[in-house]
Amino acid sequence: MNRRQFIARSALAAAPVTTPGLLPGNEIASASETLVKTLYDSLSETQRAGILFPFDHSLRTKISNNWHITKPRIGDFLTADQNAMVEEIFLKAHSEEYAETVLNQVIQDSGQKGFGDSSVAIFGEPGSGDFQFVLTGRHCTRRIDGNSVAGKAFGGPVFYGHAADGFYEGPEHPGNAYWYQAKRANSVFQMLDGKQREKALLEHEPADEASTIRLKRTEEDLPGLSFADMSADQKNELRAVLNDLLLPFRKEDRDESMALIEKAGIDSLHLSFYRENDIGNDGVWDNWRLEGPHMVWYFRGAPHVHTWVHISDPDVPREARA
Secondary structure, eight states, rough: OHHHHHHHHHHHHHHSSSSSSSSTTTTSSSSHHHHHHHHHHHOOHHHHHHHHHHOOOGGGGGGSBBSSSSSOOOOHHHHHHHHHHHHHHHHHTTTTTHHHHHHHHHHHHHHGGGGGGGGEEEEEEETTTTTEEEEBBBTEEEEEEEEETTTTTGOOOOEEOOTTBBSOOOTTTTTOHHHHHHHHHHHHHHHHOOHHHHEESSSHHHHGGGGGGOOOOOOGGOEEEEEEGSSSHHHHHHHHHHHHTTBBOOHHHHHHHHHHHHHHHHGGGGEEEEEEGGGGSSOSEEEEEEEETEEEEEEESSSSSEEEEEETTTTTTTTHOE
16 A cells, blocks of 8 residues: 555545535545545645635636646645645546546646646635635646535536647547547547538637636537437437546546536537647547537647536526636
């Protein structure tokens, strides 16, 4: 058992079975929330001044493809035991199948300090009301909130990416942790007929920035091919792709995401691919987007993978979802 596993198991063993303000009425669904509480309780006054904020602080809703939510880097700012807890919080936010792959992506993209180059913030107080733990760095924004944020899968927009084979990856994206997702989306494109491809294939990709996942449009404004205009087998394949996109994440986040997508109406989704920046001009579209009035999943594979995700409850007022 390594240090990270020892710290995590010790923290979980010492934690209560249920914690007020996490998932009321249930046992704690994930070890991540429990470990956030343990981390919070372990912080010194100096550490608290650097990474704790009120729950309604504006910084909580920020997202970027390469940023640090607080100035301190955890490798220098937190103790070895606290760093082990943060790493385990991150791992437990992902599925067992993909957790180590995703951790290695963060390490690889973070330079010499590896995972220690990440930064964290905690908004609110875990165990006593609304809270959110946010971890950021290059190609990473993850949120742990115990369902504190109403109507938001993952507790709000998240970002993931990978530059596995240098800044400019080749058409096969060797070693990329997330390229499989583009291959799955392209499997749907291959099933489309000529007229459907005309609707689905657009010339220019959206901007690579947080504004691209703001939920502003009505269904009538959405570009691309509507799910409603697909055949039964195409719809089944796209549903399978949605499930595969969610595979890296823990089960409760996968389930919540699919429930919100279904609630909003999966027929409202539109699928778009972009000719622009097709690496190798091979017709395997590196950049694509799955979008509805209540969600955006925007995958950019050029020059390397950047992915923006925002899934919201249609019953939550739009101003609360922006």
